[in-house]
Amino acid sequence: MEWLGLHFFTELTADGQVVLNCTHDPFLVLLAYLVACVGGFATLDMAERVGHSENPASQRLWRWIGAGCLAGGIWAMHFIGMLAFQAPVEIQYELPVTLASLLIALFASWLAMHTLSHPQLSIRQYIQAAICIGLGIAIMHYVGMAAMRSNAMTYYEPVLFILSIVIAIGASLAALLLSSRLREGSGLLHQLVKFSASLVLGAGIISMHFTGMAAFSLVLPTGSPLTLPGDNNHLQLGLTVAVITLLIIGSSISAALADKKLQHKERDLQRVNTLLGQLDQARMSLQEVANYDALTNLINxxxxxxxxxxxxxxxxxxxxxxxxxxxxxxxxxxxxxxxxxxxxxxxxxxxxxxxxxxxxxxxxxxxxxxxxxxxxxxxxxxxxxxxxxxxxxxxxxxxxxxxxxxxxxxxxxxxxxxxxxxxxxxxxxxxxxxxxxxxxxxxxxxxxxxxSPNLRTRATLELALEEELRHALHENTGLILHYQPIFDLQTAQVSKLEALVRWQHPVHGLLTPDRFIAIAEANGLIAELDNWVLRKACEDLSELSRQGYEELHIAVNCSPLNLAREDLADEIEHALRVAGVAPQRLELEVTENALMVNIANSLVLLRQIRALGVSLSIDEFGTGYSSLAYLKRLPLNSLKIDRSFIQDIPKSTQDMEIVQAIIVMAHTLHLQVITEGVETLEQYEFLQRNGCDFVQGYLLSRPVPLAELRPVLSEINQRQHGHTISPLSPVRGTAAPGSTDLFPGIPGYHATASIVRPIR
Structure with a gap:
């Protein structure tokens, strides 16, 4: 039976035809398998390069190189396998037909690489491509066998013939699937898997070849002379073809490996460039954040x-x-x-x-x-x-x-x-x-x-004063207390003293609080200063008790900043306990503005202080923004009318009415009234007529140190007992003793006592 120029048989006729016995050279068979494995490895490697290349031109190049490697591997395997074929007759090969088989192999290989260049294919598409490629390989094989020329005729066993084609298609499908799966990955394990897949592909390719050879038989017709084979160089030729093919494929694999490393370096460089770009952006963002305010978008x-x-x-x-x-x-x-x-x-x-x-x-x-x-x-x-x-x-x-x-x-x-x-x-x-x-x-x-330069001078002086005040507090030197009597209009005796801090500065002389209180508040020293005044006042109160003034009370001013401290009550209790003074003899004066800053916290703290037995008084009343609603809630004992309401009495009818109203209001709230800044007999008599409880001012005495206090108290009490009212010393328009001009030429920094607002 003949089909497409090939002779098929089911059994030979017994008419004298001779079936020649043929063998294969084992070495050349192994060599053909090696070439097939290398060709399979090259195919997997080139498919990987095609998949990793981003440049279309580079993809085309590697597709053609892969097609050449695959075609070379298959065709060289086939050629070496034919050289391994040994028959008892002389066999020659027709060159044009042999070259035609190479072209067919190249076409099938190009089709395989073209299929692998697609990133994703369905299984159906893989099967269709595998059929085309497998048929191409089978055609290449049988065209190559058709190039054999001898006296014998070639016959093919149909079953094995069809099986060889099936094997070619199966090997093609396996090659496509393995290549698509192995195009991603790296490392030693990936290479081992690829080598193993190459051995499988090589086995599939050579299986197809020798299955086709098994289907092949040489039959010598009756009467044909038997031409014995002469000396041939099949082994040398096979080795030559194998070496050339392996060199070409090896060069291609080396080129692919070099390109892979180069591509990795390019990707690393791209990553580095990307990272550098991101770092530049981050640096610019950080610079913008570092130099701009996030809330207002202004520079910082x-x-x-x-x-x-x-x-x-x-x-x-x-x-x-x-x-x-x-x-x-x-x-x-x-x-x-x-x-x-x-x-x-x-x-x-x-x-x-x-x-x-x-x-x-x-x-x-x-x-x-x-x-x-x-x-x-x-x-x-x-x-x-x-x-x-x-x-x-x-x-x-x-x-x-x-x-x-x-x-x-x-x-x-x-x-x-x-x-x-x-x-x-x-x-x-x-x-x-x-x-x-x-x-x-x-x-x-x-x-x-x-x-102006005066500001710099003031700042320099304030900085020096800050350092010297800190030293004075730490070393307990220079700070002293002066006491101004507070006269009880009901008993006609001095019943209280207001403690006023002074600083005997080694250079500037005696400094009043307006010179250094603001500095203490601005630099975190006010708590320490207030605590010093509290402790010193309690010590002096104890000393006054030893001198016979057991009923005398002392009022101490509290800074608004110090009033916000939760441990103030503990410090007061400690100072009283150390000095051995009854809490009822101490009075704490706070301004109404200080109380109103945080009324809730102020209430808690004032109640703690009142629980100790200490009296509480509002200082400078009328200059702040308190209300009756808050006043009635505060645990107060007295309020002190600010001197600004007294200085124009009796000339100002409005001030007189305000003072009268304050006295009535305070008594309604069961508060005692103290008026400070009393400097004239008319002011004294006005307050006495309107029910004021206590008066304080230069009419009675300026603030004096503890050592000078006893004769002052005796003189005031004796004068008042004799109902003779006259100032102890002329203070109108005179400077406080021992004071100096600390900041000459700077408004607000003078040391002159004034009837309008005497230095406290």
């Missing part, structure tokens, strides 16, 4: 300092002026305390826009230093430009703002320093602007001030 202190340094260099080289403005929002803490920090943040955003909208957009720099503090850097030609800018900002800040359902108006205090007039470095100019701001806030807020 660090960013401002960088720009400031650049501007200074520019102005130093080119000439010109700069203004540094410090802005502080007046009473901003009240917003946070009353409406919450979220509302405060919203307010800061609005105020930041107000400030930014008041300056020149390109020339001026606006920064937020933190909290409610802003700083501006302005280029200008003359000093008045800075004043005009500050006034424009202050006017803009006064525009009403809607916040949390409320309509509010904010004000700002501004301090200004100028370059080069007030300094030539960033530190100097910022420090001087801050000093000017401090002066604006001390002058009542909602104002602006330029820096």
């Amino acid at each position: 202190r660090r960013g401002f300092n960088q720009i400031f340094a650049e501007k200074l260099l520019q102005k130093t080289d080119e000439g010109g002026m700069l203004a540094v403005m410090f802005l502080d929002i007046d009473h901003f803490k009240r917003i946070n305390d009353s409406l919450g920090h979220d509302a405060g943040d919203e307010l800061l955003k609005v105020l930041a826009q107000h400030i930014k909208g008041s300056v020149r957009s390109h020339e001026d720099v606006v920064a937020r230093f933190g909290g409610d503090e802003f700083c501006l850097l302005i280029s200008l030609r003359e000093r008045e430009e800075a004043r005009a800018m500050a006034q424009r900002i202050m006017l803009k800040m006064k525009e009403p703002i809607e916040l949390s359902g409320r309509r509010m108006v904010m004000t700002t205090s501004i301090g200004i320093s100028l370059f080069p007039e007030d300094g030539t470095t960033c530190e100097e100019l910022l420090k001087h602007a801050d000093l000017a701001l401090y002066q604006s806030k001390g002058g009542g807020r909602n104002g602006l001030n330029f820096f």
Whole structure:
């Protein structure tokens, strides 16, 4: 039977035909298997390269190289397998047909690589491709066998013939599936799996070849001469083909390995570049975060300092002026305390826009230093430009703002320093602007001030005073107490003393509290100072008891900052216990504003103090913002009318009516009334007529140290017993003894006692 030029048989006829006995060279068979395995490995490797290549041109290149390796491996395996075939007749091979089989192998291999270039295929597509590739390989094999030329005729056993084609298709399917699965992965295990798969593919390819050879038979027709094979060089030729094929495939695999390493390096470089790009972005983000305020989107202190340094260099080289403005929002803490920090943040955003909208957009720099503090850097030609800018900002800040359902108006205090007039470095100019701001806030807020050398002098003196005050507290030197008598109008005797701290400074002389209390409060020394006054007053009270004044009471002032401390009651109890003084003889004076800052906490603390037996008094009553609703809740014993209501009596009818009303109100609340600042007989008689309980002032005595107190008390008590009212010493318009002008030429820093507001 003949089909497609091939002779098939089921059994040979017995008409004299001879079936030749053929064998194979085992060495060449093993060599063919080796070539098939290498070809399979190359196919898997090239498929991996195609899958990993991102460049289309590179993918095409590796697809053709893979097709060449696969075709070379299959065709060389087939050729070596044919050379391993040994028959008892002379066999020759027709070159054109042999080369045609190579082209068929190349086509089938290209089809295989083309299929593997697709990242995802269905199993159906894999089967279709495997059938095409397997048929191509089978055609290559049988075309190659058709190149045999001899006296014998070739016959094929149909079953084995079909089985060889099935094996070719199965091997092709296995190659496709293995290649698709092994294109991803790395490491030693991956390579071992790939080697194992190559052995399986090689076995499949060579199985197809020798199954086809098993289906092949040589039959010598009757009467045909038997031409014996001559000397051949099949082994040498097979080795040559194998070496050439292995070299070509090995070179391709080496190139693929080098490309893989290069691609890994490129990917590493890409990763490094990506990381560098991300680091640059992160650095820029961090720089932006480091130099900008997240809440207002203004630059922060660090960013401002960088720009400031650049501007200074520019102005130093080119000439010109700069203004540094410090802005502080007046009473901003009240917003946070009353409406919450979220509302405060919203307010800061609005105020930041107000400030930014008041300056020149390109020339001026606006920064937020933190909290409610802003700083501006302005280029200008003359000093008045800075004043005009500050006034424009202050006017803009006064525009009403809607916040949390409320309509509010904010004000700002501004301090200004100028370059080069007030300094030539960033530190100097910022420090001087801050000093000017401090002066604006001390002058009542909602104002602006330029820096002046006097401010620097004051700051230097305050810094020195801070250090010396700290030393005085630690070493218990220099601080003394003066006592001013408080006269009981009912008993006509001095029943109380107010303890007033003084500082005998080694250089500046006797300093009154207005010189150093603010410094103590600003630098965290006020608690220690108040505690010293408390302990010293209790010690002096104990000494007065030994001198015969067992019924005398002492009133001690308490700083608003110290009133917020929870351990104040424990300190009072300790001071009384150490001095051995009854708690009923101590009175604590606090201002009404200090009580109203946090009424809930104040109530708890005052009740603890009252539980000790200590009396409580409101000092400077009428100057704060307390209400009757709160007064009736406070555990008070007395209130002290501020001297500002007394100084114009009897000239001011309004002040007289206010004092009368306060006395009536206090008595209604079962509180005793003390009036301070009494300096004239008319004031004394007015208070006596209207039911005031106690008076205190220069009419009776100025504050004196403990050593001078006994004769003063005796003289006051004797005078009052004889109903003779006259001041002990003329104090109107005179300086307090031992005092000096600490800050000459600076408003508010004088040492002259005044009838309007005597030094306490």
